[in-house]
Amino acid sequence: MTADTRLRAITERIARAAASVGRPGDRVTLVAVSKTHAADAIRPLLEAGQRAFGENRVAETAEKWPALREEYPDTRLHLVGQLQSNKADEATALFDAIHSVDRPSLVSALAKAMDRAGRRPDCFVQVNIGGEAQKGGCAIADVPALLAQARGADLPVAGLMCLPPAGVEPAPYFALLAKLAREEGVTGLSMGMSDDFETAVMIGATHARIGSALFGERA
Template sequence: MTQDMPPAARLADATTRIARAVALRPAGNPVTVIAVSKTRSVEEIAPLLDAGHRAFGENRVQEAESKWPALRDAYPGTALHLVGQLQSNKADAAVALFDAIHSVDRPSLVAALARAMDRSGRRPDCFLQVNIGEEAQKGGCAIADLPALLDQARGAGLPVAGLMAVPPAGVEAAPYFALLAKLARDHGLTGLSMGMSEDYETAVQIGATHVRIGTALFGARA
């Protein structure tokens, strides 16, 4: 069982599973495995870094600021992805720290990120988050609002890499992944940030370019 494996072995298992899933889809973009390290200690993260992994995801700016500057000094080439919701007043800090922001979901955040990028000169990749299941409690723009948000983001000079979504829990994820992939194609986008520990293989088969995996790599949280 993968839960009994050390983190590096879990990473190898996930990489093998992703390779099998990639073989089942048409040729396309490679898959980036984002190891979601939110709430994980430096001691928990280090084994994956030692194994050569260099893409990690955090949910909160403040938590990332507390542990990643030193880790990045020790492990050059590490890319940091913000995969949680972002408040507009944290835009400057997020742009300074992260290499990609996966939760751009409203006009006010687009404007704040554009100002922060202009001030800093850093331009992290941006994924527009879509509320693919139309759930009131989740972040993401409504499907109907995506064209306007995309136009605004492009007009503001944000480097839009693709779309991100979190399907509803407890239901088959494949139809939601397929809908996000269609929306990306319709808008000329190639990046698809979709798929987590329980459904990343399905997401990869449908075209994910970035999967956000936490528990499957680090094990269950205490």
């Protein structure tokens, strides 16, 4: 299956899922998660019209994306992996959205980096929605305080992000994230991946992070 065929199929599935609950499909941003994939694998999706891509690592992004962005300057890059505070300056320069803001020290580092750069990427607060010790994200109880800190630091708070526990029904976790977002007055919901994005879209996802369904299994 070609890249444009896979992209069209995923886009149609997003549109159907959105329509089933009365949402316009074009309100959902498909973030093609291109981490570990080389430029040669990414370019066919760019040629097919995809413009939002997700990466996990600052160094990998800095290596492979500058040349691609010269060809496709309207591309938007989303950091979907964990971010170390000492990489805040590089991340601010490279990315248009950061989906993994999860602790006060990172909020402070990003605020300083954005002030220095005069550039303010969208920020999603990552929530550890399943309370899993091995995962990043702030605790549910800490979401109001972290959002307040981010707003006070003039970060552009776009919404919340989560990764539900693996191997269980994700809908309750997506619904909980949507409830938290409503309570805190944010509209963006970064949730849903290759195996569960239709469920996420039906519950209100504004950004779906899809990798293997577009690229195949990661190297």
